[in-house]
Amino acid sequence: MSQVVVIGAGLGGLAAAVRLAAAGRDVTIVEANDVPGGCCGTATLGEYRFDTGPSVLTMPExxxxxxxAAGEDMESALPLRRLDPYYRLRYHDGSHLDVVAGEDAMTERVRELSGAAEAERYRRFRARLGELFDAEWPAFIDRDMTRLRDLARPRVLARLAALGGFRSLDSLVKSHLTDHRLVKAHTFQALYVGLPPRRALGIYAVIAHMDTVGGVFFPREGGMHAIPRALAALAEKAGARLRYGVRAVKVEAGPSGVSGVRLDTGERLAADNVVVACDLSRAHTGLLPKGAGDWRLRRPRYSPSCLVLHFGLDRRLAGQAHHTLHFGGEWDATFEALRAGRPQPDPNLLVTYPESDTGAAPRGHATLTVLEPTANLRGGADWDRLTPRLEDRLLGRLADLGYGDLSSAPRLTLDPPAWARLGHSAGTPFALDHRFSQTAWFRPAGAARRVPGLHFAGMYTAPGVGVPPVLISGRLAAERVLESAR
Known part of the structure; x- marks a missing residue:
């Protein structure tokens, strides 16, 4: 039986392990932490529990x-609920827009905010988002990009160009919508791929389609960390072994390819195939064998990072949406500051209030998470001095926005140095940005060309950052392993 070692029990590694175990492979997952999840992590502070990774789940399919793939029904093991609204967008001028399900309902919300003419423009733009998604998803997102010929799809590329996919995201959206508030509603997603809207390609409008049209979801119990826990249980049920609290220190390889993995316990796990599903930049500093180098990582360009404050509240917040985006008064200047490695002058904030996750706080209490984009560690800031300044400013901003004085509330802070301590290169949990030279085939390859049997999954590989892309990367890695055995 083929022996596979998966390094990292994050979403990508677990997705690969489930498929490989279900296909009859002998699978061992090695995870340095004591729980599954990787970037989709969890932390506690007294009686409060927080999700420390992604808070937005789209494309539940x-x-x-x-x-x-393992013959199980997700609804039974991991029931989800669709958020309503998906987002609440609050603008500097005091107006707001709830992003809701259904074309007619959403068009009516736009009409109430921006008028009948803009509502019709929105309806046409929504159709364009669907066309971009239909062209892009099967050809470039849900497809293996380890070979150059996979990128050369002239008809699809021509179609994407005709739809505006190779314009800037900013110009694409502005060619359809005139209200700056709606433009922001469909371009803030550029932050997910680590770029300002003026530098992100129009193809990333598919992210706006995924969350404003397809919808945003949340586990009914256990928060976002319920996802890796359910996947880990699924992998074990399919026959995989999970080793927690054990670190892989070296992938061994010979002339014919990988042969095993050395652990920090001194053990050696024999392997015909290895799937590396951890921080790829760090993996290249000693974990991987000679010959596994990838020219795409010679000059990596990392996404910005973030300052995240997790609060334990002694009260519930009436009428608060699960996700609220507070847009600052400055727009272009915030992105320029990020690009230059400076603090944003008037940052846009993502506030997450997982009210339905009742197990995250004592009865009558709640948790609140606030994310402010920041430069990563490559910006050279003195974070020992900068983090307290940004925390104080953020507390003041939250008070002004109506959240009250949170300065004495239990608080867990994650800044770029903290992300680095958690194992993220450049102190960013968002890996490489998605500029053209780090997209699709140009992103680090999913397999090592000179080391047979060595595969990669996770946000450093294609398709890239985000829960659905990372899950897809795991599937693609599993498919390559299974194909190599035929």
């Missing part, structure tokens, strides 16, 4: 497909 991608997750359901992992369960289906």
């Amino acid at each position: 991608v997750l359901a497909d992992v369960f289906a």
Whole structure:
């Protein structure tokens, strides 16, 4: 039986392990932490529990497909609920827009905010988002990009160009919408790929389609960390072994390819195939064998990072949406500051209030998470001095926005140095940005060309950052392993 070692029990590694175990492979997952999840992590502070990773879940069918690969129904193991609204967008001028399900309902919200003419423009733009998604998803997102010929799809590229996919995201959206508030609603997603809207390609409008049209979801119990816990249980049920609290220190390889993995316990796990699903930049500093180098990582360009404050509240917040985006009064200047490695002058904030996750706080209490984009560690800031300044400013901003004085509330802070301590290169949990030279085939390859049997999954590989892309990367890695055995 083929022996596979998966390094990292994050979403990508777990997705690969589930499929490989279900296909009859002998799978061992090695995870340095004591729980599964990787970037989709969890932390506690007294009686409060926080999700320390992604808070936005879209495309639940991608997750359901992992369960289906093992013959299981996701709804039974991991029931989800659709958020309503998906987002609440609050603007500097005091107006707001709830992003809701359904074309007619959403068009009516736009009409109330921006008028009948803009509502019709929005309806046409929504159709354009769907066209971009239909062209891009099967050809470039849900497809293996380890070979150059996979990128050369003239008809699809021509179609994407005709739809505006190779314009800047900013100009694409502005060619359809005139209200700056709606433009922001469909371009802030550029932050997910680590770029300002003026530098992100129009193809990333598919992210706006995924969350404003397809919807945003949340586990009914256990928060976002319920996802890796359910996947880990699924992998074990399929026959995989999980080793927690054990670190892989070296992938061994010979002339014919990988042969095993050395652990920090001194053990050696024999392997015909290895799937590396951890921080790829760090893996290249000693974990990987000679010959595994990838020219795409010679000059990596990392995404910005973030300052995240997790609060334990002694009260519930009436009428608060699960996700609220507070847009600052400055727009272009915030992105320019990020690009230059400076603090944003008037940052846009993502506030997450997982009210339905009742197990995250004592009865009558709640948790609140606030994310402010920041430069990563490559910016050279003195974070020992900068973090307290940004925390104080953020507390003041939250008070002004109506959240009250949170200065004495239990608080867990994650800044770029903290992300680095958690194992993220450049102190960013968002890996490489998605400029053209780090997209699709140009992103680090999913397999080592000169080391047979060595595969990669996670946000450093294609398709890239985000829960659905990372799950897809795991599927693609599993498919390459299974294909190599035929």
